[in-house]
Amino acid sequence: MRNNLLSNPRFLFFYLSRTSANIADSIYMIVMLYFVQSITESVSYTSFTYSAITATSMFSFIVGPIVDRHSPLKLASLSLLMQAIIIFFVPFLIGEQSYKLILILVLVFLASCFSLLFYPANSKLIPILMRNNDDIIKANVVINSTDQVINIVGYLLGASIIIFLGMKNTFYLASGLLLLAGLTFFWMSRNLIPSNYMENEPAKHSGSFLLELKEGFSFVKQNVFLKIMMPFYALINFLLAMLIITIPSLAVSAGSPIYYSLIYIVFFIGMFCGSILTNYVPKKAFVIAVAWILMGISLCVFSLMQGIWLKMVAVLPMGIGSGLINVQQTAIIHIITPTKLLGRVLSFLSSISNASLPLGALVGGVLTLRFPLENVLLFSAVLIMASGLILLCIKTVRQFTIEDQTEERQKEANVGGNF
Template identity: 25%
Template structure:
């Protein structure tokens, strides 16, 4: 795996990804806490979460665009734009012009740019490496993503507590400049467009619409739509939790606790990712029901604890089954869905599933003023248990066997007619 680090372009791409992750982690901790610090109202943190999450709902529209554009300009420009936008926050602070409304305008812009950045980084890998190296490369990227989150969520909270959110934004903007420099050193091979590619590009808009429509048809006329129902319920309550987390943390310990709770999410998800291949040996239906039930119970109990240490510990344990089942679902879909529609299918299911998070964020922030952040935090664990009920009540999901037995017929995928689109760089 680590021999890939001797590949100069891959190394600079990975370094850029690491630095980008550092910037994203620091930004999320600092921005959400600053919104709460300026307003002392969970409604505004809920609104901030809503504005950050809404662009993720539109990812199914962005994916095909990234497929058709040159990736290196995307890699560099997204980092530069994020750096410039972040610099406006400390500048506005020194001009005494930082208000909640100002932050709420900046946050969705940064979120939209980020939705272009990560697909472009992922798309670059097969342009640099041989097919047999992609698994190891993706592993290194995953380690970078989860590992950075695990460390920086706590470190970001410590920096905010020690030096203030404005100082963190300065560091943040510098990280994106460094990431842009790393990406500028990536040498991406280019291939010439042949005549067929030119014709395909000329009809790309029509093809884009056809492929998008077919992707929705596949999702809505198979068992995949039942997957999205469970995900909608869970993501709604997760959105509620992320919205009230700064307020809840302030009640039990302050910004440091906020960082530890975010770290618990990353740590639990990372541990679950390691357990995913082990759980894949068992029946998927039974495993999903058990995992989500245990995770939901740990989450609910965490909300009624008084010790910050126990709260963080139980909250982290609740995310272990979430991380494990996410790996199982990803493998299941990759194994069963035909390759020519896999990109559309995964982006559409993701967009539908995540659409409940911004709504949950808005609802959670609003209800916290009446019901209290502690109640919302504990109540959100019910979302995982609801997924268990969906799987328990649906006979075909409940009876799903091991991953190696799953194919398109098991998921009742309808036939497709459009051929795969060529990749142009």
């Protein structure tokens, strides 16, 4: 499967470019959060930093019409190059002075603004490059599983670079990898892929930005499956944000950033296994609900375990559930959404689900000031399990299969994208 996909030069360069960007994201995230935790020694301040990184994602819907109007390759390139430039200047502000920390948070926020363009543009390329449902699923499995391997390497290297080279060089490395990915996407748009590749139907735009936004919202509103799943996506991101902000505290308490990396590495190993398992489980939405329950049980065990090594064991099944969910839900969205609306639909769904990340981080930070950390995580675990059980009780979710969407996707197969 992987060899067939990677024999396609267009997919290969796309795959390599997002791999470079993914390594940069992993390193950048770990060094930023660990830096703030080590300077402030406060989970609350770390939660505020994480909120600054993720806050802009709630406005993803704004870039939807832009992604549908313009070349996703050029937009991805622009996004990565601007992020590379911004992150390059972060090391010049590293210090314990409060005003420097504020300036760093401003730069982090600006970088996250440009990242808004990258993810919907990047995701839109998959169904454009892959012409049938099977290839879309295979591409998502390959990309998601590779992402987890890269995340493992990225988080491991992130801790190692912090220890051996220091924080400044870690930021420079992240900036350089983003620069490489951005230049590769730009080269693809100029040399590898013709401008009319798969462009069988001219793009149709209403001429009004607001009307185009409404078209994407209307599609989600009219699709029963997406309308049901949307609030659950938001809820699980809200709850998982509470876990994310606590991990730097565990690492600082253990005395080394390597423990921060190890927890993420185990989680990403689980996600890799979950992504691969997608090839062997039914292509049905009820698998998402079962995986949700698995994640809730794992988080419950994580919150009750005392030793950091036992917590790592509990993280593994959590990653497996997350891998199953990511591949299944992404493939479903790619398949059921017309290509001409994909940028807007992806951006809108991203806004709804990701808006809960900074909110969850903020609420989690406040809760940790009043309640023991274990109680906050246990509360999150119970709600995640309850969400999975509710999804299993909904007939539309239980009966939804990817195979049923084949005919609808084939009707849209001739609607091309503009690279």
